[in-house]
Amino acid sequence: MIDFTKNYASYKVVETELTLEQKLDLKDFPGGSDFPMEVYIFGVIDLILSKGDEVYIVDYKTKVMPNASNCRLGKNGEDPSNFQLGYYTYLFESTKESLKVEEAFFISITENKEKIVYSSTRGSPKISREDFEPSLERIKEMTFDFAKGILSKNLNLPNAKITEDCTKCSYKKY
Numbered sequence: 001m002i003d004f005t006k007n008y009a010s011y012k013v014v015e016t017e018l019t020l021e022q023k024l025d026l027k028d029f030p031g032g033s034d035f036p037m038e039v040y041i042f043g044v045i046d047l048i049l050s051k052g053d054e055v056y057i058v059d060y061k062t063k064v065m066p067n068a069s070n071c072r073l074g075k076n077g078e079d080p081s082n083f084q085l086g087y088y089t090y091l092f093e094s095t096k097e098s099l100k101v102e103e104a105f106f107i108s109i110t111e112n113k114e115k116i117v118y119s120s121t122r123g124s125p126k127i128s129r130e131d132f133e134p135s136l137e138r139i140k141e142m143t144f145d146f147a148k149g150i151l152s153k154n155l156n157l158p159n160a161k162i163t164e165d166c167t168k169c170s171y172k173k174y
Helices: 084-095 129-152
Strands: 012-023 040-051 054-061 101-108 113-118
Touching: 012 084, 040 084, 054 084, 084 101, 084 129, 101 129, 113 129
Parallel strands: 054 101
Antiparallel strands: 012 040, 040 054, 101 113
């Protein structure tokens, strides 16, 4: 059982409910420099902790907690299906350029569990921030591909299911 106040008592609360927006830097993508529209990423980070110089991102869940493996590239190069903590990492590091996020994880309030997406010291398997970088780059590529699809009016998502319930919509990761 997780006792959040006990496990993180020595950590400092840096921010709660931090709203960030950042323009995606497209210059590193093929065709990105000439892309005729800007692409922004927006997010609200539930909790940012620090311990010494290390920064930690926490996202609380009250319903379904994502699998950590869905937030990273798969063993055979499968694309991530959950962008949330990848986006939060990108947003935080883009706006706080001198800081690097050491660890990102979900905490389920209802199940009283943690799921580590990346950390040098915790999780199974342990995925360091550096090991997470290819997943983060792929998430940004997928976002750019989605923007290109919007512009060309061809999202190329043959099994897309649009619903009024955002948690069940095929577009929810965007």
